[in-house]
Amino acid sequence: MEGRNPKILVVGGSGYTQSSAVAPALPFAVDLSSGEGFDAVSAAFGQPDVIVNCAAISVPRECEVNPEAAMAINLPTSLVNWLLSFGNERSLLIHLSTDQVYEGTKSFYKEEDETNPVNTYGKSKVAAEQFISEKYSNFALLRSSIIYGPQTISPVAKSLPVQWIDSVLARGDEVEFYHDEYRCPVYVKDVVDVILALIKKGISDDNQMKLLLNVGGPDRLSRAQIAETVADVRGYSRLPIKAVSASSVNRGVVSPADISMDISRLIQVLGITPISFKDGVRSTLKEGSS
Template structure:
């Protein structure tokens, strides 16, 4: 049995990792996040309120739990918020990772760290793991800085870069582009959607499974994990419209320069997934399959809330 500790367990990916870990009898699971546990299942694992920017607290928890693996999903991931407050981004996205590195080195822990396609500038996508990063915003720069700290460390490490994660949690407390566009259009709200950026959206269940596979296989190095379909953001929202038979007239399609966001975004990212296919037996859902899964999960949540 492998003892796995996750940070950021209240997030979308964190809750999906919890689901997958609870279904695996070979994993002893410790979930950590800030505040109360948001996952609907409270039994079968340990939950700890943890702020990984606090080194002493993190050290005490790691000593107490003695994990074999730490999966770090905690991050300040709002790209515009990072641009507005780079000090806060540095603290969460770089300094907290340094805390985990130091403890992983000391206690011989396999550190699996979640990173992003935003370490790339978007000029040459889709990207392979050994392509040269060149971030164009604070978030990407800080995630790359954390990657460099990890690669320069002496711990057992893995870096998982991913793209535009989507999915549903039971209390609907976490949003993403699929739920945002669906909910807004269902309520007759006009939304602005960028028409000159391309991504490969990632189903949270696929990413969670890949992270745990890496933990169990002790797969080291950098891995690109995403969906297999490359869409413009407009095409992605169009697929949401088509799936749920929504009204498309509320969509205002604009160029990146017209949105006036705080942070620049890469134009075209996307990943070449051959390494994940070969080393992890990674089989991602298509975007259409992911939307069907979300529809089923939303129906189940609706039934539960009506009881």
């Protein structure tokens, strides 16, 4: 790839993570369930050097209500088959997975731990990881936790976690947060840095990549602790934060209790240490108010 800019294809380019990486882009319309539209990409773009797959139905309850749609989108069959049609596997596929592949019965899961998801979303993501690793030979699978950060230049429709917590606490509304459901929320710019590092590694190294990484922040936090951190950064009272057990609420989907992740492999392989949740909240709210 000496002497030319690498060709990078982002699938699911209207999502939050991609929208946070500001770069000029040529848009294509593709139906991921059928693969319709990939031929147009080939005709205009040729074979990409790197594919970043951000596309997913990522709301667990939506996956539970419509498991067929979840599997059709979250299992990238048409994407992988399209890559295989080039007759080589030199394109690096970076695929965003999830911490919900883990069962949630212990703390700080490692990549080699067994995956035993408790809901359809997690099962669809495990199926995707297995499909990619069995069918394709040049990939990086990123198991991300809750991704948070500032609103994008072109605002995304989804509710952003820190901004939502900030808005309810600013009103002084009493709101329930689970004290027994743990995650390792990760700042969106750290996720983008991980993807950029993998792209650089992929285009500078002729060897094929087979990599699985936990991509979370350094802090294991309950959802109540997440809210308390936002309150502390803003100087709000913690009194409106009502800590309740996750088992007391029926959300229409089973949610794993503790899917905190060990990120030592991420730090070792890429030399990236994600920022603390408190620092990430400060940056998120600072940028949101500027």
